[in-house]
Amino acid sequence: MVTVTAVHGDITEQAVDAIVNAANRQMRGGGGVDGAIHRAGGRAILDECIARFPDGLRTGDAGWTTAGKLPARWVIHAVGPNYLAGEQDRSLLESCYRRALAIADELGARSMAFPLISAGVYGWPLDDAIDVALETIARTRARVEDVRLVSFSESTHRRVRAQVLRQFPPPTDPRSVGRLFDRAPHQWSLRGDAYLWRTMRAEFASVPLPADAWALEKLIRTAFESITGRPLTDGDEPFHVPEFDPGHGMSAGGVTPSWWASTAIPILIDRFEATLPVEPGIDGLSVAAAGPDRSAI
Incomplete structure (x- = not known):
């Protein structure tokens, strides 16, 4: 059974098998989480994106590359919908999480770190972005054991943590x-x-x-x-x-x-x-x- 935890911190510092990147369709780096992952991971990530995805990826799809200098084995790039540009079909956002988990299974990853896909510059409403992430992870059959939802800001982390505890309550010691x-x-x-x-x-x-x-x-x-x-x-x-x-x-x-x-x-x-x-x-x-x-x- 998967364990989901809310983490307050920098996603580029997560020592997991796979870090998920909130990528754009061009797959050539960008701002926000995308830019941070490319900067921290180094040129190797971009070179592999160019080689593996010459035409980019469709919204809702995902693909993997090396993690470069990051403390992970792979980066799974998920292309989230741009809510502010009119891409407001919830199934596209759900697809990002399903595809990322499916690729993690193909790679044999057992631990992953997700950002809140599309909740940054793409403007997806925060509460619904959290719901989509948790509901899709809960419904998707995968062999991943450890999923982290990483938020850089304290206020976002507190909202994510409240919802994580609602859907994935942690175990308690018998005499606690x-x-x-x-x-x-x-x-x-x-x-x-x-x-x-x-x-x-x-x-x-x-x-x-x-x-x-x-x-x-x-x-x-x-x-x-x-x-x-x-x-x-x-x-x-x-x-x-x-x-x-x-x-x-x-x-x-x-x-x-x-x-x-x-x-x-x-x-x-x-x-x-x-x-x-x-x-x-x-x-x-x-x-x-x-x-x-x-x-x-």
């Missing part, structure tokens, strides 16, 4: 805080709360369970502030978090502090207390060995 969170949470509150829930699950995937419920609540409140940029205050009104907004409705991206304080944290504490060893209590009743009185929380 992350295991207290559902893999696919029920929609208890606004849509942004579900994204935040999944983000916390990933943040805590390897964090050991704390000693008591007080420490757990502190972890959750600290993570809430770190991720959203706002403290978890019980009485606050819902607020909007841009990276949790896929543009699917009025409540998209909305986070509800009161729900986290009154519902989410108690749910997590209940699950935490269920993990504690039990000891015989008064009159033979069982009690959690290390669980504090949650009525005071």
